[in-house]
Amino acid sequence: MIEKAIRAMLDTPMFGFCLSILLYEIGVWIQNKTGSPIANPLLIAGVAIILFLKLTGISYETYNSGARFITMFLSPSTAVLAVNIYANLSTIKKYLLPILCGTAAAAATSMVSVHALCRLFGLTEELRLSLLPKSVTTAISMPLVQMTGGIDSILVGAVMITGVLTAMCAPAFVKLFRIKDPVATGIAIGCAGHGAGTSAAIKMGPTQGATAGIAIGMSGLFTVLYYSFLFRTG
């Protein structure tokens, strides 16, 4: 009888939906409590759900029958990045040339260095395509990986590690590389570590935070442009 009830509970898509939101909320709560970038809500929720599925023997497909309704919000979440760009238009105009040059160069550096390192380590093409846009916010890099035949879950993990690493190391990098300009700091953090890194930039000051936010969108756009050139079929 209990088995019948559990079956019915797992069969409704609401199960995966609830589980994701509940564990994400717990992740946000832990991050607020500790204030550490390593207490990343995505990392906490993801690892907790993976453990839960492994322990209970529930398949990813069962979980995803509900969780995919959350994934549906991926496209609209990318679209609303336009809100951030439009709201920061005056800052963009003020530093237009440095922003354009910095983000274009950084997006190229990221792709070229990932490509070269993957070749150096002899990774398969599938893995290389999964890592290629890893400095760009998942909202933009995930569709790129899906369109070019990479593995999206590996990309999500790589983007997350990149962001956490940047958030943790950004203050040390700024000191080590003797970066004094707040705009250079913000753009470097946004280009290297997208959203998770930007939370660290906001802590450094308003200019750093605003330019890091702009850099997420701009470096994403440049990466998409490079992709449309490199992978064009026509």
Place this chain on the structure above:
Amino acid sequence: MRILRQAAILFAVCVVCEGISALLPFPFPGSVLSMVALFLIFASKRLKLSDLQETSGLLLNNMMLVFVPPFVSVVNYLDVLKSIAVQFLVIIAVSTVLTFLVASAVVSLVFRLQSRFRREGGVSHD
């Protein structure tokens, strides 16, 4: 209702852009196209930021929630990842540092060139 109505407007933009994206001969994600389209809609004053405020705030503030389900599917690739874990981390660390360095160096360089150009009698835009 306001949140749902704003979501419907956003979804409509995304749906149209998915269609356009499918017709393009190069990979340009529909979601990124929607971002550009939404920016143009704001810039042309068809919509104000406040028209989508609640839903855009909701999505922007909880963006990482959207990536939880795709991240969980990494469960299907744990063996692959175990075999390349070290290379994986080295690639991420090295390219992140390089990207950071190049971005900050280029921005500083452009600032220096701009100020030199202005000092040498170029047109000032300030």
